[in-house]
Amino acid sequence: MSTTKKTDPKKQEKKAEGSQALQAVKGMPDILPKEEGWWKSFRAAGATVAELHDFHRIETPILEPAELFERGVGAATDIVEKQMYAFRTKGGERVALRPEGTAAVMRAYFEHHLGYFASPLKAFYEGPMFRYERPQAGRDRQFHQWGFEIVGDGDSVYDVEVMLATLAIFRELKFPAFTVKINSMGCKVCRASYREKLKNYYRAREKKLCKDCARRLDKNPFRLLDCEEEDCKALRGEAPIILDYLCQTCNAHFKSVLELVEENGIPYEPDPFLVRGLDYYNRTVFEVWGVGAPHALAGGGRYDYLGELIAGRAVPAVGAAIGMERSIAFLKSATPPVALSKERPRVFFTAVGDQAKRASLKRMEELRRAGVPVVEALGKRSLKGQLKVAGKLKVPLALIFGQKEMFEGSIIMRDMVTGAQETVLLDRLVEAVKQDLKKKS
RNA sequence: GUGCCUAUGGUGUAAUGGUUAACACAGGAGUUUGUGGAACUCCUGAUACGGGUUCGAUUCCCGUUAGGCACCCCA
Numbered sequence: 001m002s003t004t005k006k007t008d009p010k011k012q013e014k015k016a017e018g019s020q021a022l023q024a025v026k027g028m029p030d031i032l033p034k035e036e037g038w039w040k041s042f043r044a045a046g047a048t049v050a051e052l053h054d055f056h057r058i059e060t061p062i063l064e065p066a067e068l069f070e071r072g073v074g075a076a077t078d079i080v081e082k083q084m085y086a087f088r089t090k091g092g093e094r095v096a097l098r099p100e101g102t103a104a105v106m107r108a109y110f111e112h113h114l115g116y117f118a119s120p121l122k123a124f125y126e127g128p129m130f131r132y133e134r135p136q137a138g139r140d141r142q143f144h145q146w147g148f149e150i151v152g153d154g155d156s157v158y159d160v161e162v163m164l165a166t167l168a169i170f171r172e173l174k175f176p177a178f179t180v181k182i183n184s185m186g187c188k189v190c191r192a193s194y195r196e197k198l199k200n201y202y203r204a205r206e207k208k209l210c211k212d213c214a215r216r217l218d219k220n221p222f223r224l225l226d227c228e229e230e231d232c233k234a235l236r237g238e239a240p241i242i243l244d245y246l247c248q249t250c251n252a253h254f255k256s257v258l259e260l261v262e263e264n265g266i267p268y269e270p271d272p273f274l275v276r277g278l279d280y281y282n283r284t285v286f287e288v289w290g291v292g293a294p295h296a297l298a299g300g301g302r303y304d305y306l307g308e309l310i311a312g313r314a315v316p317a318v319g320a321a322i323g324m325e326r327s328i329a330f331l332k333s334a335t336p337p338v339a340l341s342k343e344r345p346r347v348f349f350t351a352v353g354d355q356a357k358r359a360s361l362k363r364m365e366e367l368r369r370a371g372v373p374v375v376e377a378l379g380k381r382s383l384k385g386q387l388k389v390a391g392k393l394k395v396p397l398a399l400i401f402g403q404k405e406m407f408e409g410s411i412i413m414r415d416m417v418t419g420a421q422e423t424v425l426l427d428r429l430v431e432a433v434k435q436d437l438k439k440k441s
Numbered sequence: 442g443u444g445c446c447u448a449u450g451g452u453g454u455a456a457u458g459g460u461u462a463a464c465a466c467a468g469g470a471g472u473u474u475g476u477g478g479a480a481c482u483c484c485u486g487a488u489a490c491g492g493g494u495u496c497g498a499u500u501c502c503c504g505u506u507a508g509g510c511a512c513c514c515c516a
Contacts, residue, residue: 023489023507078514082442100516129516134442137509138516145516223514276515287516299516323516352475383475391477402475416477 027141038328045172046146053165055124060104066096072103072310074279083131097130101147102319109151110311120152138295138326147321154316156256159284166298166320176334177291179267183274184254184283186246194245225273241272257284280306290330298322345437346373348390352383352402370430396440
């Protein structure tokens, strides 16, 4: 029996309140204010790229019919089978938190006849996705993706356009180094025949396979290609690769994609073992890897069959999604750290004395209405304390408003770098501040 | 979902089966009445949660929770 513990007044107090501290749901992290800069930069880069490439925002709900993903992504895929947040609503509908964005875009495409408005449709989306997995670095249960989709055209130029848009975001963010892994998964016809070839190859060598591979040989033979076990790796060397089994049209498409990739100076490496975990992909598949990053930062490919799966109508389409958390983590880990766009200069407002403090809200509001970001620490009594905060925040210009100034109808402008001060009339404040900040930016 | 590892103030670390759990940074107050960055003083603040072993647990054991790593999978 722990007597000290139970008589500890502090602990008893905590217990008495009966409030167990609540935590965020596992794998669903808070994104805190200190992260704002990174996310802002990412979104700004995305918006710029979207505009330059003529992609337009589409926002679909976080909740969709569970069936959308079962049909689209594939009921047998891990994403749907094991990782999907699916549940029934009070009304009995089976819905799911979206595990990815593409299927919903296609759903909207059919539902709103978006094909009539543009051919092809070029859309982008951004938002949280949900997968029930064991959290790990770079893998959360709620995470954010930025995606580009081009729906309605099967031309290989669009495969590459999607890659270019994706990479443009990375370039805009000044990513240190990245490379694109590319492969083709063929079409229904040639993929199926390759699958058989692959199965036959491995079945003949089944005894040498690791336990996992033996198990997934029938269900998902493509996966054997990226097994890390030594024996399996050795077998891979002799294994048939899909490129040798592509049908003529798939082969021509792939060749064309590679040529365009080359011509556009995209850093790439063909990877015959690249396979994607979603059923709807065909032909081009690719992943963007930050050099030295532990995971792919973005992934995508062509999905000409998705329309058929969810709406019974084949519409060629291609897309990619960027993992935002992963990309931001990679940016942070880059050495030297990537400098992001700097904030526009702000002004720090200090007030001394109750009357001045009361009057200062109005003054700050004037500045803000004129488009000047204003920072303050009015909760602190002393001017010293307030200026200390200004210094810490590296605000270039401080305003000092005390009793004296209030009665004079003036205010002091202090340059926080040089320490130079000048007194201006309140009537001229907005103008003077704007002018000064302009000089400083 | 499986296996392994981890858990001390806001952050980064220290220590111990036994007085009051230490240090740095951050935060707060102050060092002449209205002027930041330095220095100094003081203050706030922690053994994740729940059990067990023990005279005594922050330390040892178990469970839970969270995080990390690998698998699985993927952005």
